[in-house]
Amino acid sequence: MIQEKLDKVIRTIPNFPKQGIDFKDITPLLLDPLIVDEIINSFLVKLEKINCDAVVGVESRGFLFGFLLANRLRVPFVPIRKVGKLPGETLKYKYDLEYDSAEVEIHKKDVKKGWNLIIHDDLLATGGTAVAASELISELNANVSAYTFVIELGFLNGSQKLRKYSNNIISLTTY
Numbered sequence: 001m002i003q004e005k006l007d008k009v010i011r012t013i014p015n016f017p018k019q020g021i022d023f024k025d026i027t028p029l030l031l032d033p034l035i036v037d038e039i040i041n042s043f044l045v046k047l048e049k050i051n052c053d054a055v056v057g058v059e060s061r062g063f064l065f066g067f068l069l070a071n072r073l074r075v076p077f078v079p080i081r082k083v084g085k086l087p088g089e090t091l092k093y094k095y096d097l098e099y100d101s102a103e104v105e106i107h108k109k110d111v112k113k114g115w116n117l118i119i120h121d122d123l124l125a126t127g128g129t130a131v132a133a134s135e136l137i138s139e140l141n142a143n144v145s146a147y148t149f150v151i152e153l154g155f156l157n158g159s160q161k162l163r164k165y166s167n168n169i170i171s172l173t174t175y
Contacts, residue, residue: 002042005035006173010151024151024175026061026122039172040068043148046170047073050146053115054078058133059085059104065150066120078110078117080133091139095132102129106136116145124149124171127158134165146170 009032011025029035043065054076057066063079070077083092083103090105111117119133124147134144144165152159152171159169 002038003173005038006150009035010173024123024153026064026150029150030064036065036068039065039150040072042172043069043170044072047118047146047148050118050168051116052118052145054111055118055120056080056106056111056133056137058119058121058129061122062120064122065148069118069120069148073118076110078106080104080106080136091136093132093135093139095128102132104129104132104136106133106140108140111137111140111142113141115142117142118146118148119144120148122150124152124158124162124169126156127161130158131161131165134162138165151175 009028011028013023013025016023052073052075055066055070056078057063059081067077083105086105086107088107091108092103092105094103117137119130121129124130130147137144146166146168147162149171152174154174162169
């Protein structure tokens with residue numbers, strides 16, 4: 001089962017990036033091409049009945065599996081980046097994180113009106129980043145058909161905020 005494999009490989013780094021935060025580190029997963037393949041295959045099975053025109057990945061760790069997922073689904077990959085990192089005309093959204101605030105942006109022309117999008121990030125915590133991505137997609141007159149996360153921190157209830165946009169929330173492991 002993928003959850004058991006992930007739980008054995010994902011590291012917990014105490015007090016990072018600040019005191020009191022237990023950071024879930026996915027970098028050990030990247031060292032094992034077989035588990036990476038299992039992660040993508042697990043997402044594909046869970047997304048079989050989901051309509052998808054593109055995968056949106058949130059900077060930066062959302063790019064890792066998000067790009068692979070888009071490639072395997074044979075759909076475009078659309079990055080959401082920190083402000084100032086995209087060269088074209090963008091749409092911006094400012095939001096609060098669990099320990100800071102941030103602002104992200106998306107190229108306006110990368111998402112077509114009416115598209116159904118999967119939002120991918122490595123981790124769902126409070127939901128702030130995924131909500132920001134959802135708001136950008138909504139402003140571009142597109143739809144969130146699903147969310148995919150490698151890890152969910154269930155005790156922070158981030159998935160509750162996402163249900164406004166989609167009930168299809170896929171997390172491979174939950175802490």
